[in-house]
Amino acid sequence: MKEKIRIFLDTDLLEKYLLGTTTLEESMQVERYIAMYPEVRKTYDELQANLETFAKLYALKTPEGLKAKILNRVKAQNTGRRKFQRYAIAASIAALLFAGSSYFFWNQNQNLQDENVIVNNKIRTLEEDMKEQLEDVRNQFIVLNNPQTKKYAVNGNKKAKELKAVAYINPVKKLSYINVRSLPNLPDNQCYQMWAEVNGEMVNLGVIKNVDDKDHLRPLPYAENAVGYITIEPQGGNDTPTVQNIVANISY
Amino acid sequence: MSSLLEKHIVELLHERNEKAISLLYEHYGDTLYGVAFKVVRDSELAQDVLQESFVKIWKKSDSYDSSKAKLFTWLFRITRNTAIDKLRSVNTKSDKEIQIDISDVYNLGIDSIRPEFMDVKENMEKIEHKYHVVLDALFFQGMTQQEASDELNIPLGTIKSRLKIGLRELKKIYGNSMILLPLLTLMS
Numbered sequence: 001m002k003e004k005i006r007i008f009l010d011t012d013l014l015e016k017y018l019l020g021t022t023t024l025e026e027s028m029q030v031e032r033y034i035a036m037y038p039e040v041r042k043t044y045d046e047l048q049a050n051l052e053t054f055a056k057l058y059a060l061k062t063p064e065g066l067k068a069k070i071l072n073r074v075k076a077q078n079t080g081r082r083k084f085q086r087y088a089i090a091a092s093i094a095a096l097l098f099a100g101s102s103y104f105f106w107n108q109n110q111n112l113q114d115e116n117v118i119v120n121n122k123i124r125t126l127e128e129d130m131k132e133q134l135e136d137v138r139n140q141f142i143v144l145n146n147p148q149t150k151k152y153a154v155n156g157n158k159k160a161k162e163l164k165a166v167a168y169i170n171p172v173k174k175l176s177y178i179n180v181r182s183l184p185n186l187p188d189n190q191c192y193q194m195w196a197e198v199n200g201e202m203v204n205l206g207v208i209k210n211v212d213d214k215d216h217l218r219p220l221p222y223a224e225n226a227v228g229y230i231t232i233e234p235q236g237g238n239d240t241p242t243v244q245n246i247v248a249n250i251s252y
Numbered sequence: 253m254s255s256l257l258e259k260h261i262v263e264l265l266h267e268r269n270e271k272a273i274s275l276l277y278e279h280y281g282d283t284l285y286g287v288a289f290k291v292v293r294d295s296e297l298a299q300d301v302l303q304e305s306f307v308k309i310w311k312k313s314d315s316y317d318s319s320k321a322k323l324f325t326w327l328f329r330i331t332r333n334t335a336i337d338k339l340r341s342v343n344t345k346s347d348k349e350i351q352i353d354i355s356d357v358y359n360l361g362i363d364s365i366r367p368e369f370m371d372v373k374e375n376m377e378k379i380e381h382k383y384h385v386v387l388d389a390l391f392f393q394g395m396t397q398q399e400a401s402d403e404l405n406i407p408l409g410t411i412k413s414r415l416k417i418g419l420r421e422l423k424k425i426y427g428n429s430m431i432l433l434p435l436l437t438l439m440s
Contacts, residue, residue, distance in 0.1 A: 010412075012397050012412055012415070015390070015415060016396075018325065019328075019329060019332065019390070019391065020329035020332075020333060021396070031320065046419070047419060048321065048322045048324070048325045050419045050422045051324070051325060051328060051391070052283075052322070052324045052325075052328075053422055054387060054391065054419075054422055055283050055286070055287050055324075055328055055391070056283050056286075058283070058286035058287060058289075058290050058392075059282040059283045059285075059286040060282060060285050060286040060289050060298075061282060061285075062277075062281045062282055062285045062302070063295065063299060066281075066285075066299055066302065066303070067274075067277050067281065069299075069303060070273065070277060070302065070303050070306045070307075071270070071273060071274060071277075073303055073306070073307055074270060074273050074306060074307060074310045075270065077307055077310060077311065078268075078270065
């Protein structure tokens with residue numbers, strides 16, 4: 001071990017390190033030796049003391065005004081640094097604000113796009129509804145206003161004597177409507193349902209929910225020699241009409 | 253330099269207190285100016301070097317590690333390297349107008365010794381010239397040992413041994429004045 005230290009001290013690494021002219025690797029090696037071996041540490045401390053002594057031999061009185069110049073330059077350095085720091089902070093805040101607002105606007109844009117899709121869909125649905133209703137109203141008008149339209153009064157049979165309805169059939173335009181004006185009350189678990197037998201097939205025309213809207217005309221599918229039925233069915237409607245519960249029929 | 257004052261200055265440096273620079277200048281200014289002058293051999297250049305060195309010292313103050321080097325060693329390294337860089341940039345400009353003349357360097361060093369170090373000067377003369385030349389070349393001229401060997405026409409092994417002996421001699425001579433010297437600096 002002693003030999004290793006001697007060899008190390010024989011190189012000029014320690015002197016080079018003292019003057020700060022070692023490479024990074026050399027510095028690491030020297031620092032390791034200094035940390036590990038007290039003799040190396042001692043030699044290094046001696047070298048440092050000698051360097052200071054040697055350098056002081058050459059001390060020269062500094063010229064007047066040099067100190068002030070140096071202090072000014074250091075101060076300028078500081079304000080520069082402080083200024084930079086202030087700019088850096090300002091820039092960071094600006095960047096954060098920008099990022100924040102960007103996210104906010106992006107989010108808002110995304111929400112608005114979603115809303116736009118919903119609104120567009122609503123408009124389309126409304127348009128379709130409107131067209132359908134307008135078409136319906138137009139057809140109703142044609143039927144009611146056409147001299148060739150035949151008007152049939154429909155009465156309920158003995159199961160529903162109070163049932164009154166009017167059917168409008170126009171064989172030329174092939175349109176038919178029914179207006180149910182009054183229906184006898186039914187228990188809660190039953191309802192009226194309309195059917196039409198068209199070309200030998202039974203078509204479900206849906207449950208008659210109420211007769212509040214007495215002026216509402218329900219379209220009937222048109223066919224030659226078709227028959228419309230109103231039946232009493234369990235609440236919610238049925239898939240096929242219950243024949244024994246027919247309360248009214250219209251042949252047209 | 254008392255280690256207490258050194259500690260105080262280091263603390264100020266780490267706190268980035270500008271007072272540290274003022275204290276450093278007061279206690280090391282003359283020595284560092286001497287080092288700079290010894291390298292560049294021109295008072296204008298030496299002043300530039302000292303200014304640049306102090307700015308570097310201030311900028312690097314966070315990186316000073318007292319466990320790795322004494323404060324003076326660190327200051328010396330910065331000043332010496334700044335001075336050598338300065339000399340190189342000037343030399344490349346003036347096409348090596350300034351030649352390294354050992355005897356001239358030696359005389360300048362001695363002539364510029366401060367009066368309060370007169371006893372030191374006497375001691376200085378006791379260091380044999382041959383050691384002194386080597387120390388000079390290595391410490392102030394920025395030569396590597398190989399370069400000093402070539403420049404002074406002395407074998408590399410001799411350079412190494414003279415450097416070691418020279419440093420040891422220094423200690424032997426200043427055995428007592430080493431204690432005196434810091435006191436002198438403090439009083440100055």
